[in-house]
Amino acid sequence: xxxxxxxxxxxxxxxxxxxxxxxxxxxxxxxxxxxxxxxxxxxxxxxxxxxxxxxxxxxxxxxxxxxxxxxxxxxxxxxxxxxxxxxxxxxxxxxxxxxxxxxxxxxxxxxxxxxxxxxxxxxxxxxxxxxxxxxxxxxx
Amino acid sequence: xxxxxxxxxxxxxxxxxxxxxxxxxxxxxxxxxxxxxxxxxxxxxxxxxxxxxxxxxxxxxxxxxxxxxxxxxxxxxxxxxxxxxxxxxxxxxxxxxxxxxxxxxxxxxxxxxxxxxxxxxxxxxxxxxxxxxxxxxxxx
Amino acid sequence: xxxxxxxxxxxxxxxxxxxxxxxxxxxxxxxxxxxxxxxxxxxxxxxxxxxxxxxxxxxxxxxxxxxxxxxxxxxxxxxxxxxxxxxxxxxxxxxxxxxxxxxxxxxxxxxxxxxxxxxxxxxxxxxxxxxxxxxxxxxx
Amino acid sequence: xxxxxxxxxxxxxxxxxxxxxxxxxxxxxxxxxxxxxxxxxxxxxxxxxxxxxxxxxxxxxxxxxxxxxxxxxxxxxxxxxxxxxxxxxxxxxxxxxxxxxxxxxxxxxxxxxxxxxxxxxxxxxxxxxxxxxxxxxxxx
Numbered sequence: 001x002x003x004x005x006x007x008x009x010x011x012x013x014x015x016x017x018x019x020x021x022x023x024x025x026x027x028x029x030x031x032x033x034x035x036x037x038x039x040x041x042x043x044x045x046x047x048x049x050x051x052x053x054x055x056x057x058x059x060x061x062x063x064x065x066x067x068x069x070x071x072x073x074x075x076x077x078x079x080x081x082x083x084x085x086x087x088x089x090x091x092x093x094x095x096x097x098x099x100x101x102x103x104x105x106x107x108x109x110x111x112x113x114x115x116x117x118x119x120x121x122x123x124x125x126x127x128x129x130x131x132x133x134x135x136x137x138x139x140x
Numbered sequence: 141x142x143x144x145x146x147x148x149x150x151x152x153x154x155x156x157x158x159x160x161x162x163x164x165x166x167x168x169x170x171x172x173x174x175x176x177x178x179x180x181x182x183x184x185x186x187x188x189x190x191x192x193x194x195x196x197x198x199x200x201x202x203x204x205x206x207x208x209x210x211x212x213x214x215x216x217x218x219x220x221x222x223x224x225x226x227x228x229x230x231x232x233x234x235x236x237x238x239x240x241x242x243x244x245x246x247x248x249x250x251x252x253x254x255x256x257x258x259x260x261x262x263x264x265x266x267x268x269x270x271x272x273x274x275x276x277x278x279x280x
Numbered sequence: 281x282x283x284x285x286x287x288x289x290x291x292x293x294x295x296x297x298x299x300x301x302x303x304x305x306x307x308x309x310x311x312x313x314x315x316x317x318x319x320x321x322x323x324x325x326x327x328x329x330x331x332x333x334x335x336x337x338x339x340x341x342x343x344x345x346x347x348x349x350x351x352x353x354x355x356x357x358x359x360x361x362x363x364x365x366x367x368x369x370x371x372x373x374x375x376x377x378x379x380x381x382x383x384x385x386x387x388x389x390x391x392x393x394x395x396x397x398x399x400x401x402x403x404x405x406x407x408x409x410x411x412x413x414x415x416x417x418x419x420x
Numbered sequence: 421x422x423x424x425x426x427x428x429x430x431x432x433x434x435x436x437x438x439x440x441x442x443x444x445x446x447x448x449x450x451x452x453x454x455x456x457x458x459x460x461x462x463x464x465x466x467x468x469x470x471x472x473x474x475x476x477x478x479x480x481x482x483x484x485x486x487x488x489x490x491x492x493x494x495x496x497x498x499x500x501x502x503x504x505x506x507x508x509x510x511x512x513x514x515x516x517x518x519x520x521x522x523x524x525x526x527x528x529x530x531x532x533x534x535x536x537x538x539x540x541x542x543x544x545x546x547x548x549x550x551x552x553x554x555x556x557x558x559x560x
Contacts, residue, residue: 011452012156012466012477013164017213018337018405019157024311027304032431046432047494057298057432064344070405073157074467125298125350151312152326152337158477158545164447171444172291186292187354197292197438204484210545214327265438265490296432297439297493304433353437 001082002138004037010075020070027063029079030095030108034058037081037093041137053134056125058112061090065108069099077105083138089114089127141222142278144177150215160210167203169219170235170248174198177221177233181277193274196265198252201230205248209239217245223278229254229267281362282418284317290355300350307343309359310375310388314338317361317373321417333414336405338392341370345388349379357385363418369394369407421502422558424457430495440490447483449499450515450528454478457501457513461557473554476545478532481510485528489519497525503558509534509547 008029016022035046038058042049050057071077077097084094090113097106118124148169156162175186178198182189190197211217218238225232230253237246258264288309296302315326318338322329330337351357357377364374370393377386398404428449436442455466458478462469470477491497497517504514510533517526534554538544 011448012455013162013448013451015157016152016337017155017157017159018339020339022153022308022311023340023343024153024304024307027307028302028431028433031302031304031433035432045494047492057296059298059300059350060303060347062344062346063303064342066342067340070339072467074465151308152315153308153311156477158479160479162448162451163480163483164444164451167444167447168291168293168442171293171442175292185354187352197436199438199440199490200443200487202484202486203443204482206482207480210479212327214325292436293442293444295437297435297437299437302433 001084002037002041002140003080003082004033004040005078005080006033006036007076007078010071010073010077012073015073019072021072023065023067026065026067026097026106026108030063030065030081030110031060033079033081033095034093034110034112037083038134038138041140042134053114053131055114055116055128057115059115059125060110060112062111063109065095065106067106069103069105071097071099071105075099084109086130086135086139089129091130141224142177142181142280143220143222144173144180145218145220146173146176147216147218150211150213150217152213155213160212163205163207166205166207166237166246166248170203170205170221170250171200173219173221173235174233174250174252177223178274178278181280182274193254193271195254195256195268197255199255199265200250200252202251203249205235205246207246209243209245211237211239211245215239224249226270226275226279229269231270281364282317282321282420283360283362284313284320285358285360286313286316287356287358290351290353290357292353295353299352301352303345303347306345306347306377306386306388310343310345310361310390311340313359313361313375314373314390314392317363318414318418321420322414333394333411335394335396335408337395339395339405340390340392342391343389345375345386347386349383349385351377351379351385355379364389366410366415366419369409371410421504422457422461422560423500423502424453424460425498425500426453426456427496427498430491430493430497432493435493440492443485443487446485446487446517446526446528450483450485450501450530451480453499453501453515454513454530454532457503458554458558461560462554473534473551475534475536475548477535479535479545480530480532482531483529485515485526487526489523489525491517491519491525495519504529506550506555506559509549511550 538546
């Protein structure tokens with residue numbers, strides 16, 4: 001599978017009164033990491049991807065994370081992301097966070113839907129088949 | 141002018157490693173306070189207001205705040221909001237934050253636009269005249 | 281088990297370009313919901329709880345959520361929270377989110393540690409036994 | 421004055437239902453930009469700076485921003501930051517945001533305090549004189 005790695009500097013505003021990352025911030029980082037994974041594999045930004053494939057987003061249906069090692073502001077973490085499974089109109093992503101390049105600090109997983117506007121009701125969203133070229137580029 | 145007051149409990153996740161509110165969180169609270177001000181005066185949620193008046197939002201063009209007294213998690217603050225000025229397609233809002241009902245902790249101001257989709261380019265937004273009934277209900 | 285319910289109004293700033301809640305915001309809401317659960321059962325704020333029991337926090341070690349029904353800004357959700365298990369120095373929390381009082385929209389779980397400063401290294405944290413009175417009050 | 425520039429990619433989660441950056445997110449970016457300014461000038465992270473100079477933070481006392489051009493997710497902005505004035509125990513910072521390297525999109529200013537723990541009450545904070553070497557390195 002195609003793997004994308006990016007580094008994230010932990011900012012003061014990411015951290016809570018205990019001095020460590022407020023964990024909902026990690027989920028925002030993972031959301032950006034999934035966008036970066038698709039961007040790197042497809043060669044276009046997420047914004048361009050939504051337009052190109054005429055979808056409204058890739059909403060989350062199931063996510064979870066195990067936090068083994070906390071990070072504090074000033075730390076730099078590496079987030080490694082890859083698709084763990086493609087299904088017809090949904091897919092799973094695995095993220096692994098490393099501290100100082102080596103220590104596995106967090107493992108997270110996501111299940112998302114390839115979603116467009118519902119043809120019968122523009123206020124609703126609906127899963128659509130993931131294009132074969134998307135699957136291929138992220139499976140290399 | 142119509143005045144709206146709401147109380148906000150400061151949460152752990154609103155605070156930074158110094159144990160006090162991370163100030164960008166106040167701006168999110170003020171954004172919700174402006175929405176609550178319109179909702180209270182118009183008798184509809186901001187969501188309904190956007191649909192009813194066919195606008196896309198009330199985007200910020202200028203804002204500022206003076207922080208006199210910090211708040212920490214566990215504190216409950218009161219945010220008092222009112223329109224300070226209406227212009228043709230823009231308006232200003234004043235927020236005052238009180239600690240324990242008495243101490244003035246923050247003073248903030250906003251200038252926003254009553255904005256809809258640009259008739260010539262749906263990807264752009266454009267200021268529209270604020271409806272007279274909106275001005276009247278918020279001026280009572 | 282002691283159950284706490286609270287309502288949360290979904291704000292404009294909680295939502296993403298698809299118009300629905302940006303899911304990391306739910307985790308911030310759940311963090312506040314766990315704080316509210318302890319506050320309701322113990323009769324003190326989380327701030328007072330940390331001081332009273334001399335702990336530094338209740339950091340997350342494992343969390344996950346299934347999102348069945350999206351919410352958009354203007355919606356009001358009810359979050360129902362309770363302890364699902366107490367262990368020696370850790371505990372699990374279950375959150376259920378309801379739309380309009382009836383539709384189950386999200387199910388989430390958390391495992392957290394009752395954590396204080398490490399006696400040998402004040403820069404580290406360590407799990408401590410959960411006080412019996414805390415267990416009792418949350419188990420009623 | 422020492423000037424620091426950094427680029428920030430606008431993420432999906434930074435944006436609101438109108439598809440543009442939710443403005444409180446800019447303040448979080450500016451907070452990180454001020455930290456990056458000091459880090460670049462002093463050659464240490466903000467975390468190290470707080471330890472080295474024995475301060476608890478550089479809390480905000482006054483900030484404001486004018487938003488001229490909105491940014492949407494997928495955009496990359498450049499934030500240019502510099503000290504605009506040093507006083508005894510406080511200082512001001514100016515941020516300018518550029519779209520595509522040329523268009524001035526936002527102008528923001530901050531006044532912050534060089535703050536440590538109050539010697540008489542560790543729960544309070546107090547302004548301390550800004551060290552001369554800090555002033556010199558940021559004035560180059």
